[in-house]
Amino acid sequence: MIYKKEHDNVFDELVARGYLDQATHEEDLKELLAKEKVSFYIGFDATADSLTIGHFIQIMVMMRMQAYGHKPLVLLGGGTTMIGDPSGRSDMRMVMTKERIDHNADRFYQQFQRFLDFSDGKASMENNADWLLNINFLQFMREVGVHFNVGEMIKKDAYKNRLERGLSFFEFSYMLLQSYDFLVLNEKHGTKLQMGGSDQWANIIGGADLVKKHKGEQVYGMTFKLLTRADGQKMGKSMGGAVWLDEEKTSPYELYQYLRNTDDRDVKKFLNLLTFLPSEEIEELTKYQDERINHAKEVLAYEIVKLVHGEEKAKEAQETSKALFSKGQVDENMPSTEVEKSFMEENPGLLNLLSHLGITKSNGEARRLIQQGGIKVNDKKVEDPSLEISGNLLEKDLIIQKGKKVFHRVIFK
Structure with missing residues (x-):
């Protein structure tokens, strides 16, 4: 280095x-x-x-x-x-x-x-x-x-x-x-x-x-100083638990997205503590407190993923993020999980799938998210919490979106 x-x-x-x-x-x-x-x-x-x-x-x-x-x-x-x-x-x-x-x-x-x-x-x-x-x-x-x-x-x-x-x-x-x-x-x-x-x-x-x-x-x-966020919580925790440096536990894309979602108030501090960017460049990146701070967040995410996983995977994570959020496209580096069709035949409800994937912690949380309009399947908002994943839906991959920032591909086999 x-x-x-x-x-x-x-x-x-x-x-x-x-x-x-x-x-x-x-x-x-x-x-x-x-x-x-x-x-x-x-x-x-x-x-x-x-x-x-x-x-x-x-x-x-x-x-x-x-x-x-x-x-x-x-x-x-x-x-x-x-x-x-x-x-x-x-x-x-x-x-x-x-x-x-x-x-x-x-x-x-x-x-x-x-x-x-x-x-x-x-x-x-x-x-x-x-x-x-x-x-x-x-x-x-x-x-x-x-x-x-x-x-x-x-x-x-x-x-x-x-x-x-x-x-x-x-x-x-x-x-x-x-x-x-x-x-x-x-x-x-x-x-x-x-x-x-x-x-x-x-x-x-x-x-x-x-x-x-x-x-x-x-x-x-x-x-x-301990690495804490503006809300007082230790950095490294997410809705899904700890954010790991092992890519088998937290993928480069997931690490990128976690850092891309950094609170505006933390961006300058994290750039100073967690990257090797020169101080002058950090000052330039963080001098704006409007939507332009998002570019600094992208730089933060890219630089840390590059240090942890290498430049190639950092570029892949960045491209995946831009494809999902800027162009609405599906990217091969999106986080994905293989799910047995037999599991869905026994547990056809979308609520069960969301909990199984760890997108939600429970069926109750999944139900509330759907009722609040927070879940999409293949880019269509789900309105019925009792939706079943069966029939034709099992014949191709599903893209599940939670809110604006969490995307997950389900591969049925």
């Missing part, structure tokens, strides 16, 4: 583009990043088999840091995922099997190959399962636990917000394990900086303090 660096120091670029939330010893860290190639890491707990668009801000930070000559270390949480970070949660994370976690971590590893250059030691990857799964509890508590004050820990938001609802000792130990990760990586790779979302501040401070107490060495922490 080649792009024009806009500052002499990556610290200044992270500030200017809007990433920085907090940093320890800010001036010292800025000086360090200016004079050394710093080994830094970000941790990713393997709770699913794909990264999401919500992770993309962390990926962008790593890519920018690497472009300035610093060395990213991706830490897969094969060990910590078995507990679950209580930060920002109101309940306990579902406990996952080791086999599931290992599978998810392997998928993360494959996805990171797209974004970072791992050749010639320019980046590395570790899995904390390698040092956490066989840890000796008493030895760990003597060497690590002794440095943590329970009174101070429970003042942290990550724990304080959960105490009344219930916080297990299982989860309470998460901060100790994440802190220990920093110590291990410092000893193994000379890692001097841990980065993460703003909800990780307490854990990052814990790790930096542990390294200082164990080795007398100054290390650093930096957090960046």
